[in-house]
Amino acid sequence: MKKLLVLGAGTAGTMVTNKLVHYLDSDEWKITIVDQEETHYYQPGFLFIPFGIYGENDVIKPKRDFVPPGVEMIVSTIERIEPEKNRVRIAKDNRYLNYDFLIIATGTNIDPSETPGLLGHEWRKSIYDFYTYEGAKALAKRLRTWKGGHLVLNIAEMPIKCPVAPLEFIFLADWYFHLQGIRDRVDLTLVTPLSGAFTKPRAADMLGNILEEKGIRVIPDFNIERVDPEQKQIISYIEQKVPYDLLVTIPVNMGAEVVEQSGLGDELNYVPVDKHTFLSTQFDNIFALGDAASLPTSKAGSVAHFAAEVFTENFLRYIDGLEMIHAFDGHANCYIESGFGKGILIDFNYDVEPLPGKFPLPGIGPFSLLQESEMNHWGKMMFRWMYWNILLKGKEMPITAQMSMAGKWN
Amino acid sequence: MTAREIAGKVVDFDDEGFLSNPDDWNEEIAKVLAGEVGIDSLTDRHWKVIEFCRADFQARGEPPTLRRITKTGGVPTKELYSLFPKGPAKKVARIAGLGKPTGCI
Structure with a gap:
């Protein structure tokens, strides 16, 4: 029996397991997936929790519901990957799991301890995150009774999971405070290490205009060094200070510690891989998928989805000693909630920045690229159903893994 | 892309003033580029960073991020x-003759 071991049963790990189980003969292959938690979170839904739009039932399901029959699931902390010995040590029963092929899909998480002053007596009192379920829930509670003041949204460092989420948060905050009737008593400021609203030029311009229309201030090129929770200020490396009443932080994002401890990570604990095949640059039987991989594209579920499709085709060749002929292009596709029942859609890859157009059917849509529309908002809202019922289960979506130029214009 | 003379050599630059080809770089060019961004003299500490970035670029094909310079470069x-x-x-990518860091996506 050959052994395929998947570390992480999040978006990428679950999807790829569901895809591979169809193709790998169960008489020849044993597939095992390990995760430290029983709960699967629909992470794109965290954005909506602070504003009371989504609750627990929208974002939580048991991981086991999505692990296909015939695949062994082990819930345990992963202690060490030993690539020289082709095995992984887990905490449960001090077991070693041997593998012929390893897929690392351990994701990325926030690490507030990287920025002095974030974690302390003001954490979840005047300083919140929404990249965790607990953080999003705590913030929802705070916002319900907040009387207004200066809300600062700070991105500590790039890259972050879902680079559009901070923009969506501040767009939704604008809308939410309008509904609460206190928008005139709220200052909204986005403080970012980027030179503008987003990482790619045309989308940055477009999103920058929307921020301006909504009266949201942007402070660019701000690299946070520390927080002064007493004075309620964030302070940059060049001693620029921005005061706040309520700080919403996107802390530094880091890959799993086990990746670092096993000597497989870069400076942010992401696994260096070939950007077209996801094969580790160090070991020829290790791949990394999803946020765990060090790829020059967004850390996002859509990327994990497209990557899983390309990977599956390649992997089935690779195990037979054939060349991996399919090249991942860095395709990402993101809905951006812009508030007041509207949204924007962007579609891009390693080489092509987000452009205007229609998606997925050229000229027809129904979604509009790089433009606000109500249909885009409904696309985002429907996506939750698609995530749980189609994507995670590894079923086909009517969107190609490779980005298409059809329907886009310059 | 524009070519201009710098430290006695004609080399290509991109639209944002980054050297187009890292192989055109030499230490004299670095000194002039540093002056252009307001750094009048390059100390040993500057050189340590520049050399780390050059070496890292050779190994990985892209200019290092700030965190990488800190963590790996020390x-x-x-x-x-x-x-x-x-x-x-x-700034260091510019002085070290590397392309503009993509940094973030």
Whole structure:
């Protein structure tokens, strides 16, 4: 029996397991997936929790519901990957799991301890995150009774999971405070290490205009060094200070510690891989998928989805000693909630920045690229159903893994 | 892309003033480029960072991020800001003759 071991049963790990189980003969292959938690979170839904739009039932399901029959699931902390010995040590029963092929899909998480002053007596009192379920829930509670003041949204460092989420948060905050009737008593400021609203030029311009229309201030090129929770200020490396009443932080994002401890990570604990095949640059039987991989594209579920499709085709060749002929292009596709029942859609890859157009059917849509529309908002809202019922289960979506130029214009 | 003479050599630059080809770089060019971004003299500490970035670029094909310079290159972030004020990752990439860091996506 050959052994395929998947570390992480999040978006990428679950999807790829569901895809591979169809193709790998169960008489020849044993597939095992390990995760430290029983709960699967629909992470794109965290954005909506602070504003009371989504609750627990929208974002939580048991991981086991999505692990296909015939695949062994082990819930345990992963202690060490030993690539020289082709095995992984887990905490449960001090077991070693041997593998012929390893897929690392351990994701990325926030690490507030990287920025002095974030974690302390003001954490979840005047300083919140929404990249965790607990953080999003705590913030929802705070916002319900907040009387207004200066809300600062700070991105500590790039890259972050879902680079559009901070923009969506501040767009939704604008809308939410309008509904609460206190928008005139709220200052909204986005403080970012980027030179503008987003990482790619045309989308940055477009999103920058929307921020301006909504009266949201942007402070660019701000690299946070520390927080002064007493004075309620964030302070940059060049001693620029921005005061706040309520700080919403996107802390530094880091890959799993086990990746670092096993000597497989870069400076942010992401696994260096070939950007077209996801094969580790160090070991020829290790791949990394999803946020765990060090790829020059967004850390996002859509990327994990497209990557899983390309990977599956390649992997089935690779195990037979054939060349991996399919090249991942860095395709990402993101809905951006812009508030007041509207949204924007962007579609891009390693080489092509987000452009205007229609998606997925050229000229027809129904979604509009790089433009606000109500249909885009409904696309985002429907996506939750698609995530749980189609994507995670590894079923086909009517969107190609490779980005298409059809329907886009310059 | 534009070509211009710098430190006695004609080399290509991209639209944002980054050297188009890292192989055109030499230490004399670095000194002139540093002057152009307001750094009048390059100390040993500057050179340590520049050399790390050059070597890292050779190995990985892209200019290192600030965190990488700090963690792998061993120069604290605060010092990087005093050596290369304002945007250290971008400034050192420029002086070291590397392309503009993509940094973030």
